[in-house]
Amino acid sequence: MRYADLHIHTNFSDGTLKPAEVVLLAKKSGIDCISITDHDTLKAYTSSFPSEGIELIPGIELSADIDNSEAHILGYGIETRERWFQDKLAELCENRLKRMEEMCRKLNLLGIPVKVDEVLAFAGNSCVGRLHLARVLAKKGFVLSPQAAFNKYIADGGPAYVSKFGLKPREAIRLMLEVKGIPVLAHPYSLANQNLIPEFVKAGLMGLEVFYPEHRPSQTEHYQKLAREYGLLVTGGSDCHGQAKPEIKIGMTKIPYELVEKLKDAKRKKFG
Template structure:
């Protein structure tokens, strides 16, 4: 049976096995091409590891690749995710900071496993390392291990019972502030975009983030209601920001119901982002 075609030309928020997605970069690009997408953004957490494979696959499938990254930041106890598009992969400043953030992820993983052990739930470190095919370890890898060991039946149950915020084995991740995340992306020559602001009601922070260099808002997203999209599209217009969009695709088992290409933008938004990269600022 042929896959359902994408609703948009470009999906600018996708994850691969380089972080916590289920498809390799090449598998993701092949799936995107089969759906009829013209462009796709690779936005793994704290790593650019998947870029090269994605670009090679993009050439094979004649699909435009937007190179990106997603940074987790904290603002008054709320998670704020910042997408960075077309950062300079050779930036020592960027790579040093990303290495530090990935090490913090590994340390958190060890602390979570220790808490689980105290609860009588044994998950081996090596099992997590095998599940995390890329260099960026996330809680979904731990949730998958809980499924594999028979402790839970789904990713959601793993978060709710053990490792989600407020759960007994939860350990917070060391995070940058939004300002630090935006500045890191801009210093590395990239375009800084606020991801899915409707999830945590982040509208009050936007004026200050614009002041430090925010250039876009992810308006279309799988977690946004129609009224969220209308609100943040209006805010993007008010502050002269790019209106971007993407599914936040990870794979069906990891994010059920979040389909590749069901949220996104027209292909010309990629060109708008590339034009910003070339601008002097």
């Protein structure tokens, strides 16, 4: 039986693995199909890396603001070389930089002397995000672990949290459709207001990430039922970030390839 992991991050966003390393680890894990879904960037796809022996579904994960928290929209089968879309992503990464400056300012006011330059240096050429900040805080000894940084300071609604991605969920869904991608709600359990899911469907959402490492069995069952109710595609993946989240491995959460076939069939029907 063939399997897919459709949610993987590289060192171009907040993961630690290079794209070539992702491919190698996926093969070793018995995964036949992957999607690299970096946050607000397609740099993995504009880089050169060997992908022989594994199917690669072009993907991305867009972050959107909603009520002092966020919603993440995955896009599958997207056109990665659309110039206008790359320009939009560059704008979103610039928003992430401004957001990081504000989060560091809030942490400073809370007595945590972290500098944005430290976080940017740690992130390197990546599109900077909260996980970079959390790892810096842990590395400097301000918290015991990156997760503790989220729990204490930078989780949605936390004392140092800032949204300000410059994108709303409806716009994220629209952007995915405009680059001929299938918009899917990532890790739906994390959406603060679950009643928004039907609204996202009306806006063009086409799938739910039903299979996810942090979903309890009851949640997986719930989102499978919701997908059937609204006629949505079912996807899933590990959300692997390499050593940034060492407990999450590629292929830890995987889906049967028949769900990938349904995804590709939906793209053909939608966009021709």
